[in-house]
Amino acid sequence: MITIDARKCARDGLCVQACPVNLIRMDGGAVPEEIGGAADRCIRCGHCVAVCPTNALDNALTPAEDYRPVPEDRPDAEAMENLLVSRRSARAFRNKPIAREQLERLLEAARRAPTASNAQQLSWTMIRDPQRLDRVRELSIEWMSGNPARSHYVETARQGRDVILRNATALAVVHGPADYLWTAIDGTIALTYMELLAATMGLGTCWAGLVTAASAAIPDLLPALGVPAGNKVGGAIMLGHPRLKHLLVPPRNAARVTWL
Ligand SMILES: Cc1cc2nc3c(=O)[nH]c(=O)nc-3n(C[C@H](O)[C@H](O)[C@H](O)COP(=O)(O)O)c2cc1C
Numbered sequence: 001m002i003t004i005d006a007r008k009c010a011r012d013g014l015c016v017q018a019c020p021v022n023l024i025r026m027d028g029g030a031v032p033e034e035i036g037g038a039a040d041r042c043i044r045c046g047h048c049v050a051v052c053p054t055n056a057l058d059n060a061l062t063p064a065e066d067y068r069p070v071p072e073d074r075p076d077a078e079a080m081e082n083l084l085v086s087r088r089s090a091r092a093f094r095n096k097p098i099a100r101e102q103l104e105r106l107l108e109a110a111r112r113a114p115t116a117s118n119a120q121q122l123s124w125t126m127i128r129d130p131q132r133l134d135r136v137r138e139l140s141i142e143w144m145s146g147n148p149a150r151s152h153y154v155e156t157a158r159q160g161r162d163v164i165l166r167n168a169t170a171l172a173v174v175h176g177p178a179d180y181l182w183t184a185i186d187g188t189i190a191l192t193y194m195e196l197l198a199a200t201m202g203l204g205t206c207w208a209g210l211v212t213a214a215s216a217a218i219p220d221l222l223p224a225l226g227v228p229a230g231n232k233v234g235g236a237i238m239l240g241h242p243r244l245k246h247l248l249v250p251p252r253n254a255a256r257v258t259w260l
Contacts (some may be wrong), residue, residue, distance in 0.1 A: 001039040001042060002033075002038065002048065002060075003057070004056050004058075005057075006031045008054045008055060008056035009031045009056040010053070010054050010056070011026070011029050012053075014052060015052055015057050016032055019047065020043065020047065021041050021043060023041060024048060039060075039061065042061050044059075044061045044062050044118055046067065049064070049067060086199070086249060087195065087196060089207070090166070090168075090240065090242040090244070091206055092166065092242065093169060093204060093238075093240030093241060094241040095167070096169065096240075096241050097128060098128075098169060098170055098203060098239055098240065098241065102203065103239070105197070105201070106198055106239075107124060109193050109194060109197040110174075110190040110191065112193065113186070113190040113193040115186040115190075119186075121180055121182070121186065122176050122234060123174070123175055124173065124174055125171075125173040125175070126170060126172055127226065132224065133165055136164070136224055136225060137157075137162060137164045139214065139220055139224055140221065141164065142214075142218060143217050143218045143221070144157075144210070153210070163210075164210055164211060165211070165238050166206060167240070168206070169240040169241070170238070170239040171208060171225075171236055171237070172194060172236060172237050172239060173227065173233060173235075174190055174233070174235050174236070175225075175231045175233050175234055177231060177232075178231055178232040183231075183234045184232075184234050184235065188235050190234075191235045191236075195207075195237055202241075203240070203242070204238075204241065207235070207238075208237055211233075212233050216233070
């Protein structure tokens with residue numbers, strides 16, 4: 001799996017330090033080598049290749065042509081903090097679809113989000129078809145109708161307000177194996193990547209928690225969300241061109257922290 005060009009290798013042991021599952025060893029000043037059975041345990045994270053400053057190491061499971069240089073132009077801490085505090089949920093959207101290229105750009109960012117053991121078990125449905133969105137609304141309302149605690153939503157929906165999708169023009173649904181421990185967490189992180197990038201693109205997002213909750217209770221909702229049998233919803237966000245511009249950053253609770 002791992003090949004090392006002895007002429008280029010600086011014997012600095014960086015690849016040994018980088019491997020999260022300890023598949024590379026280096027004895028003394030020798031060229032590092034992979035341990036037995038490494039190919040079965042490699043999580044394809046690419047760190048061994050990415051940290052080698054002399055380009056000496058190749059990993060057959062993550063081919064060299066699939067790497068690209070780390071971009072130098074990254075937001076500094078202040079720019080990132082400004083993004084984080086100014087991101088808001090959007091609940092009023094213009095009646096204008098998001099261009100497919102923009103949605104593809106969001107998916108490109110989301111697939112870069114970390115996943116447990118780099119397992120990358122997530123799949124996506126990007127729903128834009130108005131009739132399909134209507135069906136999702138309808139089934140989610142059906143779920144809420146059986147729950148007295150949510151009767152106010154049902155009442156508001158009866159008055160013609162879209163309490164489920166807020167008239168968003170797209171719904172991004174992430175899903176993964178139903179019996180997989182990390183489907184919801186990996187999905188949530190990926191959607192968070194998507195949401196933050198969307199904010200920088202002038203798009204509005206809002207977590208569709210009601211749809212996610214309903215999907216676990218209403219069997220018909222899974223096919224409506226394009227989720228195949230055996231998979232569950234890991235999260236969903238509404239997307240669209242926002243109607244409202246937030247001029248202020250609202251207060252939030254101070255962090256409750258225990259320093260030990
Ligand atoms: C897991 C989760 C589920 C949510 N579900 C919904 C939802 O179904 N509908 C909705 O309008 N907002 C939903 N929200 C948005 C929250 O109400 C919102 O994030 C919160 O009020 C804070 O506002 P902000 O996002 O503008 O900071 C959800 C948020 C999260 C994190």
